[in-house]
Amino acid sequence: MIKVTTLNGKELVINAELIETVEQTPDTIITLTTNKKLIVLEDADDIIDKVIEYKQKIFSPPENSTPLNPTLF
Structure with a gap:
């Protein structure tokens, strides 16, 4: 999930996995895989x-994690 800001200043949290394209015209347009389009203040x-x-x-391991013991497998 990432935070973006709409043109009217409203903060949205969107699922980054659903982003299909990001267009940089004068405005930034995010198109989701659902075909919903969002115009945001952040640039591409x-x-x-x-x-x-x-x-x-x-996708990073937790900071305090211990590696798995390969001899157990």
Whole structure:
């Protein structure tokens, strides 16, 4: 999930997994896989950075995790 801001200043949290395209015209238009379009204040590079940060958080091991013992498998 990432936070974006609509043109009227309303903050939305959207599912980053549903983003299909991000267009940078004068405005930034996010198209979701549901065909819903959102016009947001953030530019395309900011959206990309937010998605990368989100994916790194969900796919990185927890900081205090111990690796699995391969001899158990």
